[in-house]
Amino acid sequence: MSTHTVQYGSIKIEFELIRKEVKYINLRVNKHGKVVVSAAKNVPLAIIKEFVETKSDWIITHLAEIEKLRQSIPPIGFYEGKTLYYLGKAYSLELSEGPAKIELQGETLSMTSQHITENALWEEYLHWLKEQGKIKFEEIMSGIYPLVEPYGISRPVIQIRNMKTLWGSCTTTGKTIRLNLQLMKAPEECIEQVILHELIHFRYRNHGNDFYALLNDLMPDWRDRKMALESKYKDYV
Numbered sequence: 001m002s003t004h005t006v007q008y009g010s011i012k013i014e015f016e017l018i019r020k021e022v023k024y025i026n027l028r029v030n031k032h033g034k035v036v037v038s039a040a041k042n043v044p045l046a047i048i049k050e051f052v053e054t055k056s057d058w059i060i061t062h063l064a065e066i067e068k069l070r071q072s073i074p075p076i077g078f079y080e081g082k083t084l085y086y087l088g089k090a091y092s093l094e095l096s097e098g099p100a101k102i103e104l105q106g107e108t109l110s111m112t113s114q115h116i117t118e119n120a121l122w123e124e125y126l127h128w129l130k131e132q133g134k135i136k137f138e139e140i141m142s143g144i145y146p147l148v149e150p151y152g153i154s155r156p157v158i159q160i161r162n163m164k165t166l167w168g169s170c171t172t173t174g175k176t177i178r179l180n181l182q183l184m185k186a187p188e189e190c191i192e193q194v195i196l197h198e199l200i201h202f203r204y205r206n207h208g209n210d211f212y213a214l215l216n217d218l219m220p221d222w223r224d225r226k227m228a229l230e231s232k233y234k235d236y237v
């Protein structure tokens with residue numbers, strides 16, 4: 001067994017290499033957050049590193065999730081003083097009874113609801129994120145779309161959903177991208193990264209070399225943006 005690293009944006013990914021009789025290369029993240037790679041004896045280290053690099057996206061997502069589980073997870077739910085993120089800024093939650101309304105004032109997210117119950121508050125909050133997203137996502141699309149327009153990609157329609165595992169996805173017809181309303185918790189540069197990623201899929205459907213070449217070209221710091229998104233803004237609300 002030996003330890004090696006590959007570079008992922010500003011982050012070093014460390015992995016343990018085990019040589020054994022596997023078909024080619026296997027990679028997994030164990031429950032302690034260690035990346036373990038098994039490879040056949042005749043596979044050169046350079047090839048193994050390249051393989052790990054192509055899996056970086058997946059590894060980072062999993063490491064971030066394991067890290068989240070390891071930290072004591074704050075109680076899920078809405079309570080006075082809870083920290084909620086909006087476009088990357090932290091707000092402290094303030095609750096009161098009355099006609100449904102959410103307002104941002106200074107560092108406070110003030111939420112008024114007819115019923116101060118977990119479900120009512122949750123629905124109101126997600127509905128609000130979605131409404132804000134309708135405006136914000138189009139605005140960000142307008143900023144990012146000109147980057148891909150020269151590649152013959154047409155501007156898609158945006159659908160907004162609450163999704164558990166994906167930040168974004170796109171339809172193969174090339175007319176629609178679906179964005180997670182949870183993205184509204186993250187800074188604009190993180191949202192830009194997700195939108196650009198989906199737009200490039202209209203030209204390259206898979207995550208092949210061409211896909212990443214164009215992404216690197218148009219947004220050289222996309223990995224840092226993705227890392228920020230994965231590690232900070234999944235609050236499971």
Ligand SMILES: [Zn+2]
Nearest residue numbers: 197198201207
């Ligand atoms: Zn993709």
